[in-house]
Amino acid sequence: MTRQAKILVTIALMLGMTLAALDTTIVGTAMPSIVGKLGGITLYSWVFSAYLLTSTVTVPIYGKLADLYGRKPLFLFGSALFLLGSIASGAAQSMEQLIIFRAIQGLGAGAVQPIVLTIIGDIFVLQERARVQGLFSGVWGLSSIIGPALGGLIVDHFSWRWVFFINIPFGVVSALLLIIALKEQVERKKHHLDYPGTFLLSAGIIALLFAFLQGGTSWAWSSWQSIGLFALAIAGIVLFILQERRAAEPILPLSLFSxxxxxxxxxxxxxxxxxxxxxxxxxxxxxxxxxxxxxxxxxxxxxxxxxxxxxxxxxxxxxxxxxxxxxxxxxxxxxxxxxxxxxxxxxxxxxxxxxxxxxxxxxxxxxxxxxxxxxxxxxxxxxxxxxxxxxxxxxxxxxxxxxxxxxxxxILNAQMAQRFAPIFAHYTTDAARLPTNVAPANVLLTPEVRNSLPLDFLQQLQGALSQGLFWVYxxxxxxxxxxxxxxxxxxxxxxxxxxxxxxxxxxxxxxxxxxxxxxxx
Missing domain, CATH: 1.20.1250.20 (MFS general substrate transporter like domains)
Incomplete structure (x- = not known):
C-alpha cells in the first residue's frame, strides 16, 4: 500500500472512530430535551439500552465476517446501517420509534470500532501500529470530551434531531475515502457460516445484558424474571461453546483462547x-x-x-x-x-x-x-x-x-435506600416541602431543590451519598x-x-x- 493510500485510509478510519465516539456521549446531553418533546420518560433508559444491546452482541459477529469476507465491505455495511439508524432516529416521532431506530444504529456501530482497529492492524506493521494506536486513542478521547459540549450547543441553538443528523457528513466522507483508498485482496472460497453459533451467542448475551440492565430496577434480583434470564444466558452460552467446538468455521474460534x-x-x-x-x-x-x-x-x-x-x-x-x-x-x-x-x-x-x-x-x-x-x-x-x-x-x-x-x-440503590430513609424521617418538616415530582434519590441532582434545603439537611444527604458511593468505588x-x-x-x-x-x-x-x-x- 502506498504512503498516500495509507494516509487516506487513516483519515477515513479516524472519521469512523469519531462517528462512534461522538455518539457515545452526545446523545446523553440531548435526552432531557428529547423526552420534553416526545414524552415517554418511563422509556428513558431504553434509548441507551437498545443501542448497547445491539452494538455489543454484533461485535464478535462482525469481527468473524470481516475475517471471512474482508474488512472493507463489513465496515461500509456497518457505517451504512449506522447512518440509516441515525437518520431514522433524527426523524423519530415517538419514544418507541426512537428506541427501535437506536437499536438499528447499534447494529451498525458494532462494526465500526473493532473493524477500524483491525484495519490499523492490517496496514501498519507492529512498529508503526504502536504509534498509530495512540493517535486513534487520542481521537476517541477528544471526541468524548467534545461530545457533551457539542450536544448542548446543538440542543440550545438548533434542534435535538441534529444530534443524530450530525453523524451523516462524518459517515459519508469516511466511507468515500475508504472506497477510494483501501484495496483488499481476500482469498475467495466458499464459506460455511456458523448460523447456530451466531444465534446462540446473540441469545445468551442479550439475555445476560438484559438481566443486568433491568435487574434491581424493573424487577428484583431474586424475581422469576431475573432468574429466568440468567438461566437462559447460561444455557445459551453453554450451547454456544458446544456448537463452536464442532463448527467448521466458528463465529468465535475457541482456539483463540488457548x-x-x-x-x-x-x-x-x-x-x-x-x-x-x-x-x-x-x-x-x-x-x-x-x-x-x-x-x-x-x-x-x-x-x-x-x-x-x-x-x-x-x-x-x-x-x-x-x-x-x-x-x-x-x-x-x-x-x-x-x-x-x-x-x-x-x-x-x-x-x-x-x-x-x-x-x-x-x-x-x-x-x-x-x-x-x-x-x-x-x-x-x-x-x-x-x-x-x-x-x-x-x-x-x-x-x-x-x-x-x-x-x-x-449497590448504590441499596445504599441510598438504607441511608436516606432515616435522614428524611428525621427532617420530616423539610422533607414534606420537597416537590412531589422529584424522587428522594434525585434531590441532590436538582439544583433548585438542592439550594432550597437547610444546610444541616443538605450536608446529611451529601454525606449519605458519599458513603454509598464508597462501596461502588x-x-x-x-x-x-x-x-x-x-x-x-x-x-x-x-x-x-x-x-x-x-x-x-x-x-x-x-x-x-x-x-x-x-x-x-
Whole structure:
C-alpha cells in the first residue's frame, strides 16, 4: 500500500472512530430535551439500552465476517446501517420509534470500532501500529470530551434531531475515502457460516445484558424474571461453546483462547470496561451530588481522564516496543490502582485538585493498558483471525462495562435506600416541602431543590451519598487490583518475540498468497 493510500485510509478510519465516539456521549446531553418533546420518560433508559444491546452482541459477529469476507465491505455495511439508524432516529416521532431506530444504529456501530482497529492492524506493521494506536486513542478521547459540549450547543441553538443528523457528513466522507483508498485482496472460497453459533451467542448475551440492565430496577434480583434470564444466558452460552467446538468455521474460534496473551488481554479488557464505565458514571455523580457542582462541572471533571488517556496511549507504543507487553500493562495497572485508591477516599470535603489528580492517574493507566491489550492480541494472530481477535477485546470491554455498571447501580440503590430513609424521617418538616415530582434519590441532582434545603439537611444527604458511593468505588478498586494481578501472567520480554510468524511477511503480499492467507495490497 502506498504512503498516500495509507494516509487516506487513516483519515477515513479516524472519521469512523469519531462517528462512534461522538455518539457515545452526545446523545446523553440531548435526552432531557428529547423526552420534553416526545414524552415517554418511563422509556428513558431504553434509548441507551437498545443501542448497547445491539452494538455489543454484533461485535464478535462482525469481527468473524470481516475475517471471512474482508474488512472493507463489513465496515461500509456497518457505517451504512449506522447512518440509516441515525437518520431514522433524527426523524423519530415517538419514544418507541426512537428506541427501535437506536437499536438499528447499534447494529451498525458494532462494526465500526473493532473493524477500524483491525484495519490499523492490517496496514501498519507492529512498529508503526504502536504509534498509530495512540493517535486513534487520542481521537476517541477528544471526541468524548467534545461530545457533551457539542450536544448542548446543538440542543440550545438548533434542534435535538441534529444530534443524530450530525453523524451523516462524518459517515459519508469516511466511507468515500475508504472506497477510494483501501484495496483488499481476500482469498475467495466458499464459506460455511456458523448460523447456530451466531444465534446462540446473540441469545445468551442479550439475555445476560438484559438481566443486568433491568435487574434491581424493573424487577428484583431474586424475581422469576431475573432468574429466568440468567438461566437462559447460561444455557445459551453453554450451547454456544458446544456448537463452536464442532463448527467448521466458528463465529468465535475457541482456539483463540488457548493463547495465553489473548486470555489475559481479554481479562484485562473486562476489567478495563468495568473501571472505564464505572468512573465515567459515578465520579460525575460525586461531583454533582456530593460536591454540589452543576451538570457541566460533573462532565468537565472527566476532562483530565479523557486527556491523559490518549497521551499515555501514544507513549505506550514506544514502551511496548522497548519493554514488552507485561511491563506496559503492569505500569498501566499500577497507575490505575493508585488512582482508584485515591477515589476510594473521596468525601464531601475532598478538594478539586485531589479529584483531578486521581482522574489523571486512572486515565494514564487505562491508556497504557488498553493499547498494550490491542497490540498484543493483534500481534499474536494471523490476518484471517485478526478481525475476530480484535473484536473480542472490544466485546469483553463492553460486557465488563455493562455488567459492572449494573452491579454498581444496584449497590448504590441499596445504599441510598438504607441511608436516606432515616435522614428524611428525621427532617420530616423539610422533607414534606420537597416537590412531589422529584424522587428522594434525585434531590441532590436538582439544583433548585438542592439550594432550597437547610444546610444541616443538605450536608446529611451529601454525606449519605458519599458513603454509598464508597462501596461502588471499593468494587472498582477491587476490579483494578484483579486486573493488576492478572497482568503478571502476560509473557515478559520484547513484543516482537511473540509475533505471529506471518507478521514479518505482512508487506510481502506474494508470500502471503503462497501461504493461502489473505493480504492487504
Amino acid at each position: 493463547n495465553r496473551i489473548i486470555v489475559i488481554a481479554s481479562i484485562g479488557g473486562l476489567v478495563l470496561g468495568v473501571i472505564m464505565f464505572g468512573i465515567t458514571s459515578y465520579v460525575p455523580l460525586f461531583m454533582q451530588g456530593v460536591k454540589g457542582g452543576s451538570a457541566t462541572d460533573a462532565g468537565l471533571i472527566l476532562g483530565p481522564l479523557l486527556l491523559a488517556w490518549p497521551i499515555s496511549a501514544a507513549l505506550s507504543g514506544k514502551v511496548v516496543l522497548r519493554y514488552g507487553y507485561r511491563f506496559t500493562s503492569l505500569l498501566g495497572s499500577i497507575l490505575t490502582v493508585i488512582g482508584m485508591v485515591m477515589v476510594l477516599f473521596f468525601h464531601p470535603q475532598t478538594t478539586l485538585a485531589f479529584v483531578m489528580v486521581s482522574m489523571v492517574l486512572i486515565g494514564s493507566g487505562l491508556g497504557f493498558s488498553s493499547s498494550a491489550y490491542i497490540l498484543s492480541v493483534q500481534n499474536a494472530v494471523p490476518w484471517n483471525l485478526r478481525g475476530v481477535a480484535t473484536a473480542s477485546t472490544q466485546f469483553f470491554r463492553t460486557i465488563g462495562g455493562t455488567i459492572g455498571v449494573a452491579i454498581m447501580g444496584s 471499593l468494587l472498582l478498586m477491587i476490579s483494578a487490583i484483579i486486573g493488576l494481578i492478572a497482568m503478571f501472567w502476560l509473557p515478559g520480554g520484547r513484543a516482537d518475540q511473540y509475533a505471529y510468524k506471518a507478521e514479518t511477511t505482512e508487506e510481502a503480499p506474494e508470500e502471503l498468497m503462497n501461504s493461502s492467507l489473505a493480504h492487504m495490497g
